[in-house]
Amino acid sequence: LAYSLRLPDSIQKSIEVLGKLGIDLEESRSAEACVQEIMTSLSTRLDEEILNTERMTEPSMIIASKFLAKLELGMTQTKPRSVPFVTQKIIELSLAKGISPMSPIGFVYFGSLISKRGDISSGYRYVKLALSLLDKVGAESAGEVICIATQVKIFVEPIQAALEHHNDGYAASMVAGDVFNALLNTMLKRGCMYVAGVKLQTMREEFDEFERLAKENNQSKSILLVQVQQVQRDVSRLIGSDEELTIPEEETLVASNNSVLKSFCFRNAYISFMFRSYDDAKEYVSKFFDCCENAWANLMVAHIYPALHTGLISYWVARKSR
Secondary structure, eight states, X not given: OTTSSOHHHHHHHXXXXXXXXXXXXXXXSOHHHHHHHHHHHHHTOOHHHHHTOOBOOOHHHHHHHHHHHHHHHHHHHHOGGGHHHHHHHXXXXXXXXXBOTXXXXXXXXXXXXXXXXXXXXXXXXXXXXXXXXXXXXXXXXXXXXXXXHHHHHTTTSOHHHHHTHHHHHHHHHHHTTOHHHHHHHHHHHHHHHHHHTOOHHHHHHHHHHHHHHHHHTTOTTOHHHHHHHHHHHHHHXXXXXXXXXXXXXXXXXXXXOHHHHHHHHHHHHXXXXXXXXXXXXXXXXXXXXXXGGGSOOSOOGGGHHHHHHHHHHHHHHHHHHO
């Protein structure tokens, strides 16, 4: 469920299981207050102290950690305001009950979360801590941890070198049998091509290869494939192809996943702007801003491109409106 079109169902079932394990994802205060609580709790602990925390042994808490870790990526897309509360629980369990193979997930998402909120220095510290924790608890979550960490590291380290870490994330995911995060590492690395200005024909070939890889690994209905196909459609239009790519699952995801809706609105606003369709550009850039605050809790390099172009599109629309 977590990696298909039924992400909301997956989240709900995970929350129900966590409730039975005594884990309450209480959201009685704001996300900002929750983030501050995490910062305060970690301010008195050295990284070395966290790395040397004893291992978690309580079976119910190990299971709870696994369900919490599964919630991170799903809520990042569909309920970003809830992500700090999930992250806090993973970190609290790690500090109180011992570190587990899921502990790096909590720290890497926290680093990504505060990086998106503007504190990249602290975020970089916590993603590095998450990577160091992998050496202590094993590589079960390595593919996802490397994936999220790399997206933060790109803002600090040279992008060409940092991007190569996604290859490590792909390899770690495949070793663990985690096809979804293998594909996510691949997609995010290729997604940076827009930022780097790679030729459209090269991008088309790369994304065609990604689609082939996804289908070979039984991910034909994956959220990732739908988002890649949205980019493929735009690339084909910009090249001048007469072929119109249809995405059967897109309508369902746009209705249920705010992050996919954000991508859908941006892609339509961008294409409308490139072909100077004023009415469509105005409509979709407005919809983009309506939904962008409730999508993607973590920092992604691919978000640079929409941030830049929605600014340009808004300026163009404003001038044309006069």
